[in-house]
Amino acid sequence: MSDAARVVIERFMRGLVRRNPEEPEFHQAVRGVAESITPYILDNQGYRHAQIAERLTEPDRIIIFRVSWEDDRGNVRANRAWRVQFNNSIGPYKGGLRFHPDCNLSVLKFLAFEQVFKNSLTGLPLGGAKGGANFNPKGKSESEVMRFCHSLMVEMYRHIGDDIDVPAGDVGVGQREISFMFGQYKRLANRFEGVLTGKGISHGGSLVHTESAGYGVVYFTQNMLERVGREIEGMTCSVSGSGNVALYAIEKLTQLGGKAVTVSDSTGFIHDPDGIDADKLEWLKELKGARRGRIEEYAQRYDRATFHSGKRPWAVSVDIALPCATHNEIADEDARSLVANDVLAIAEGSNMSCAPRAVHRLIDARTLYGPGKAANAGGVIASGLEQSQNAQRMPWTREEVDTRLRSIMRTIHAKCVAHGEQPDGSVNYVVGANLAAFVKVADAMVAYGAV
Ligand code: NDP
Ligand code: 2IT
Numbered sequence: 001m002s003d004a005a006r007v008v009i010e011r012f013m014r015g016l017v018r019r020n021p022e023e024p025e026f027h028q029a030v031r032g033v034a035e036s037i038t039p040y041i042l043d044n045q046g047y048r049h050a051q052i053a054e055r056l057t058e059p060d061r062i063i064i065f066r067v068s069w070e071d072d073r074g075n076v077r078a079n080r081a082w083r084v085q086f087n088n089s090i091g092p093y094k095g096g097l098r099f100h101p102d103c104n105l106s107v108l109k110f111l112a113f114e115q116v117f118k119n120s121l122t123g124l125p126l127g128g129a130k131g132g133a134n135f136n137p138k139g140k141s142e143s144e145v146m147r148f149c150h151s152l153m154v155e156m157y158r159h160i161g162d163d164i165d166v167p168a169g170d171v172g173v174g175q176r177e178i179s180f181m182f183g184q185y186k187r188l189a190n191r192f193e194g195v196l197t198g199k200g201i202s203h204g205g206s207l208v209h210t211e212s213a214g215y216g217v218v219y220f221t222q223n224m225l226e227r228v229g230r231e232i233e234g235m236t237c238s239v240s241g242s243g244n245v246a247l248y249a250i251e252k253l254t255q256l257g258g259k260a261v262t263v264s265d266s267t268g269f270i271h272d273p274d275g276i277d278a279d280k281l282e283w284l285k286e287l288k289g290a291r292r293g294r295i296e297e298y299a300q301r302y303d304r305a306t307f308h309s310g311k312r313p314w315a316v317s318v319d320i321a322l323p324c325a326t327h328n329e330i331a332d333e334d335a336r337s338l339v340a341n342d343v344l345a346i347a348e349g350s351n352m353s354c355a356p357r358a359v360h361r362l363i364d365a366r367t368l369y370g371p372g373k374a375a376n377a378g379g380v381i382a383s384g385l386e387q388s389q390n391a392q393r394m395p396w397t398r399e400e401v402d403t404r405l406r407s408i409m410r411t412i413h414a415k416c417v418a419h420g421e422q423p424d425g426s427v428n429y430v431v432g433a434n435l436a437a438f439v440k441v442a443d444a445m446v447a448y449g450a451v
Contacts, residue, residue: 005039012038016057023106025327029113029352030057032359032371036434050446056438059086059112060093062105063159067133069151072141081152083131084112085165089444091125092163094380096170098132099148099177108132110327111170114351115380117437118373121412124384129165131156137172138292149180156181157188160195162390168197168383171326174244175200175210194390197383206386208401214248215402216378216409217322217349217370218256223413224345224368227427232320233257235344236275238313240264241325242288242295245349245376249322250276250284262313264325265295269313272298272305317341324349332357339365348372359430366426374412374433381408 012034017027034053041047063083071077082105085093095115098108108130116128135148160167169178178198185195192204199205208215222232235258239246242263250260259275263284276284280302287293299307314321314334321343323329327350330338335358338346345368348354352372354362362369385404389395412433420432445451 001035001039005042008042009034009038012053015054020109023109025106025110025352026113028356029110032352032356032430033113033117033434033438036431037438040435040438046446047442050442052442052445055445056087056116056441057113059084059109060088061085062109063156064105065155067135067148067152067155069144069147071144079133079135079148081131081133081135081156082108083156083159083165083167084108084129085159086112086128086130087116087441088127088165089441089448090120091127092161093129093165094119094126094168094383095129095131096168096379097173097177097181098130098170099135099137099172100132101134101136103132103134107327111351114373116441117434118377119380120437120440121374121415121433122377122381122384122408123411124381124408126380126384129167130170131167132170132173135172137177142176145177146180149177150184153181153184153188157185160185161189162193162195162387166195166197166383166387168380169244171243174198175205179203194387197386199386204386204390206382206389206401207396207398208405209382209386210244211248211251212382212401212405213245213349213376213379214250214324215252216381216405217245217249217324217347217375218252218258219378219406219409220370220375220413221320221322221345221347221368222256223410224347224370224427224429227413227417228368230344231257235259235319236261237320237322238262238316238318239322239324239349240269240313240329241323241350242284243324245379246322246324247281247285247288249324249349250281251278253320253322254278254281258320261318262316263295263298264313266325267294267296268307268309268311270295270298270305270307271313271316272302274302274304314338319344321346322349323353325353326350327352328355330354330358332361334358335361338362339367343367346370347375349376351376363428363430368427369429370416371430371433373437374416374429377412378405378409381405
């Protein structure tokens with residue numbers, strides 16, 4: 001990058017930090033994109049004139065509201081909820097809802113900003129948003145979760161709609177919570193429409209939606225490997241997390257002949273050198289699904305598996321690493337271990353899995369590194385396909401959804417290659433994903449004039 005571009009980035013970031021103080025995750029996400037697109041903007045008078053970088057980093061609006069609800073003992077409780085409607089230049093706002101005690105505005109702005117780019121890459125008409133609440137679902141009864149979801153929707157319903165904003169799941173929000181929220185929306189709005197995605201199959205949900213983010217990460221990994229003449233068959237893989245994305249990534253990886261040797265949750269990780277086969281995976285789905293148990297139980301059940309309390313799995317030597325838990329879960333020292341152990345590919349199931357120094361280390365080492373906005377787009381792709389089915393009032397078969405998912409992931413990979421191929425033949429997937437995504441949104445914004 002030229003010195004002039006560096007100076008522009010630093011000046012821009014100083015302004016962004018001043019306008020958005022104390023939002024480190026949002027700053028990190030914007031800087032990641034600014035480093036890719038600034039040289040391109042400097043070469044383009046039209047984008048410069050349109051103040052495109054400043055406008056793209058300012059959310060269209062943010063809704064903040066209180067959610068009051070009653071727990072099982074009759075105590076009144078209050079949480080804070082947000083919906084960040086970041087950009088609807090290329091389609092109605094779209095993005096997940098997160099329920100986690102650490103949820104805050106900085107995290108949701110980073111996620112909404114990333115979602116704008118991810119959704120652009122899909123080629124579907126989807127704008128970018130994210131929302132959630134600082135509600136901790138852990139230890140709550142099903143009735144408490146239902147009351148919380150119903151109460152949240154009493155405010156949120158007036159800000160969403162199938163042509164306005166279409167929320168979905170994320171950490172702490174799965175099919176159960178989406179169905180609670182959809183039921184309440186339907187009652188309040190008296191409309192049965194595709195206003196939320198990730199619904200149950202009996203009421204407008206799409207086949208393969210539950211599996212889509214995890215499957216998509218593996219499809220993207222497959223595409224990166226194919227380009228260098230390799231395949232998943234026979235490879236070992238470390239996976240973090242044991243939620244929706246992690247478990248279905250393990251499922252697809254195993255189907256393709258790979259062997260997942262780790263899995264984790266917020267308490268630590270499991271190393272199973274024998275691999276997590278289909279039977280163990282079914283048991284894990286029950287443990288982390290209906291039972292909402294701790295991952296440590298895995299080591300009590302399977303002899304050769306070990307539990308590593310409070311640790312992450314990145315020191316285990318593997319061919320592929322799939323971080324699928326949370327942001328910044330691969331620090332620089334983790335990236336150093338992965339590179340020292342000759343990891344071939346890393347694809348981000350979680351959003352912004354890698355800290356900034358880790359990203360640069362992986363790129364410098366020419367690791368096949370797929371950033372979340374490209375690698376984990378499978379979730380929102382299946383959401384977009386669910387919206388299409390709802391609008392058509394026509395459900396599609398499992399094969400139809402999976403074929404489209406696979407094909408769109410392949411197209412995203414091709415876009416990353418087209419925009420990120422380097423003179424030495426390697427691909428910088430970060431630059432590729434950011435540029436390809438940016439051009440579509442920026443061109444729409446320029447076409448609209450000063451709106
Ligand atoms: P889930 O709630 O289903 O699972 C989250 C998993 O990550 C759990 O195993 C959880 O452990 C662990 N985890 C959560 N927070 C932390 C933390 N701070 N430190 C360590 N472990 C943590 O979420 P998803 O699988 O849906 O989401 C995982 C990631 O994938 C997120 O970054 C999300 O934004 C991203 N993503 C999700 C998509 C979706 O459609 N669901 C689509 C694309 C990306 P525990 O069980 O102990 O809480
Ligand atoms: O991070 C993500 O892409 C998601 N949580 C899915 C968003 C969606 O609208 O399906």
